[in-house]
Amino acid sequence: MGRHSITDDAPDRRASPYALELRGLQKTFRTGLFGRGPRVHALNGLDLSVPTGTVHALLGPNGAGKTTTVRAVATLMTPDEGSVIVDGVDAIADPGAVRKIVGVSGQYAAVDGNLTGFENLRMVGQLYGQPRSEASERARELIAELNLGDAADRPMRTYSGGMRRRLDLAGALINRPSLVILDEPTTGLDPRGRRQMWEVIAEQVGSGATVLLTTQYLEEADALADEITVIDHGTIRAQGSAAELKSATGGSILTVEVVVPQYDDADTQVSSSLTQIGVGPAERVESGTETVTDTTSARWSVPVDAGTRSAVAAVLALSAAGIEVVDASVSTPTLDDVFLTLTERSGTTGPDTLGGVDEIIHRPAGSDTATGEPEAKGEPVDRFADTVCSDVLGADERAADSPDDRADRSEHAHVH
Structure with missing residues (x-):
């Protein structure tokens, strides 16, 4: 028909x-x-x-x-x-x-x-x-x-x-x-x-x-x-x-959990490494709440525009600086976020x-x-x-x- x-x-x-x-x-x-x-x-x-x-x-x-x-x-x-x-x-x-x-x-x-x-x-x-x-x-x-x-x-x-x-x-x-x-x-x-x-x-x-x-x-x-x-x-x-x-609602966010190095400028080192990867300044969002191999860990976040590739880059950059990465993940906005915003x-x-x-x-x-x-x-x-x-x-x-x-x-x- x-x-x-x-x-x-x-x-x-x-x-x-x-x-x-x-x-x-x-x-x-x-x-x-x-x-x-x-x-x-x-x-x-x-x-x-x-x-x-x-x-x-x-x-x-x-x-x-x-x-x-x-x-x-x-x-x-x-x-x-x-x-x-x-x-x-x-x-x-x-x-x-x-x-x-x-x-x-x-x-x-x-x-x-x-x-x-x-x-x-x-x-x-x-x-x-x-x-x-x-x-x-x-x-x-x-x-x-x-x-x-x-x-x-x-x-x-x-x-x-x-x-x-x-x-x-x-x-x-x-x-x-x-x-x-x-x-x-x-x-x-x-x-x-x-x-x-x-x-x-x-x-x-x-x-x-x-x-x-x-x-x-x-x-x-x-x-x-x-x-x-x-x-x-x-x-x-x-x-x-x-x-x-x-994308218009907000870019992706990279969240990284690291083992806190035992030296004075550790936060500066982590912040600098992540900021170079992201499209904005890195921020420490959580600390002192978990223990990894008897060492305190901390969470950092930074806006990124390269998706999951940003997580890979963060692991490589932090490892090169002698900082141990426990976890790295990238989250993107959902339509729920768009709708609510x-x-x-x-x-x-x-x-x-x-x-x-x-x-x-x-x-x-x-x-x-x-x-x-x-x-x-x-x-x-x-x-x-x-x-x-x-x-x-x-x-x-x-x-x-x-x-x-x-x-x-x-x-x-x-x-x-």
């Missing part, structure tokens, strides 16, 4: 090396009961370009703007200002065309518990406009890829949480989208299940798809993402590969203290949440979303909305 795409004469389609382009994205929400609370800026002029055929991860604390960004890309929400271009298609001007070329897997499995896993996927395929035979074939293919074969003909309500997450991912992939949006795709999965999901995501990228990923697992971003964007308070704090972000909150104001604007959003009754105009009836994707796909918004947000808000959104949320 060929790769799904919109027709060549689709409106606003243009050639671009980017699968996704966000320019000047802004979105403001009112908080509190009936939207009478203070305004919160969920997005503040967000700019983002995602090259075709790559995995781009969005990282940030709760309330940073991740889910708001995802909803704008998925045409589930219209930004106050800015543009969203998906695979050359203007998502604001022609959301219907974008819905045909994206697949969305949200934080909550958007499936029907009374249908079997196979029936769920076949239904999704048909609602995307696939003939029954093609939808059935694609459903069986995804079931096999995601190791759901043993449960394919069981009602979905009997599935575990991890199985539901995999079935939801399958639904997002059924139409072979050019852009796959994964909002915390491995939540609730055990390590084995997460690895399986990673393999499927990598296969999609290998076949030419592009993935926009939000995740709370920094290991996941490190393993999957070609580029990572860290956002906080609706603005980009840093962007780059995992290695680049780690870049998203450190300096005060008590902002979206996080308002309940997390990404998770609980109150809007004035009757406010527009997607395209500004109801979509024309009859499109397969629209029928599917009216019954199933609004789950991508998340249970917390749905619970927080007023009845009028939910009625308004059900008219506009059209993407699986």
Whole structure:
């Protein structure tokens, strides 16, 4: 089966090396009961370009703007200002065309518990406009890829949480989208299940798809993402590969434990030797706490830029100076360090203290949440979303909305 795409004469389609382009994205929400609370800026002029055929991860604390960004890309929400271009298609001007070329897997499995896993996927395929035979074939293919074969003909309500997450991912992939949006795709999965999901995501990228990923697992971003964007308070704090972000957060640190020589200028000798190897002054960080062959040992640290080669150089230099090395190791920053450094909150104001604007959003009754105009009836994707796909918004947000808000959104949320 060929790769799904919109027709060549689709409106606003243009050639671009980017699968996704966000320019000047802004979105403001009112908080509190009936939207009478203070305004919160969920997005503040967000700019983002995602090259075709790559995995781009969005990282940030709760309330940073991740889910708001995802909803704008998925045409589930219209930004106050800015543009969203998906695979050359203007998502604001022609959301219907974008819905045909994206697949969305949200934080909550958007499936029907009374249908079997196979029936769920076949239904999704048909609602995307696939003939029954093609939808059935694609459903069986995804079931096999995601190791759901043993449960394919069981009602979905009997599935575990991890199985539901995999079935939801399958639904997002059924139409072979050019852009796959994964909002915390491995939540609730055990390590084995997460690895399986990673393999499927990598296969999609290998076949030419592009993935926009939000995740709370920094290991996941490190393993999957070609580029990572860290956002906080609706603005980009840093962007780059995992290695680049780690490097920018802080260099490697060489820690050396030595046997303290029994002469007066011993510390000077150690400090001088290590400083010549590093990219900054060496510091004594620990002393008198351990004994090695009845002799006191001490620990020293120095910033370095040569990785583990710095440890080898330190051993050689200190040994040449007659100083015995007990241990030498090099530590580098992790994505955890990057995350904590870049998203450190300096005060008590902002979206996080308002309940997390990404998770609980109150809007004035009757406010527009997607395209500004109801979509024309009859499109397969629209029928599917009216019954199933609004789950991508998340249970917390749905619970927080007023009845009028939910009625308004059900008219506009059209993407699986």
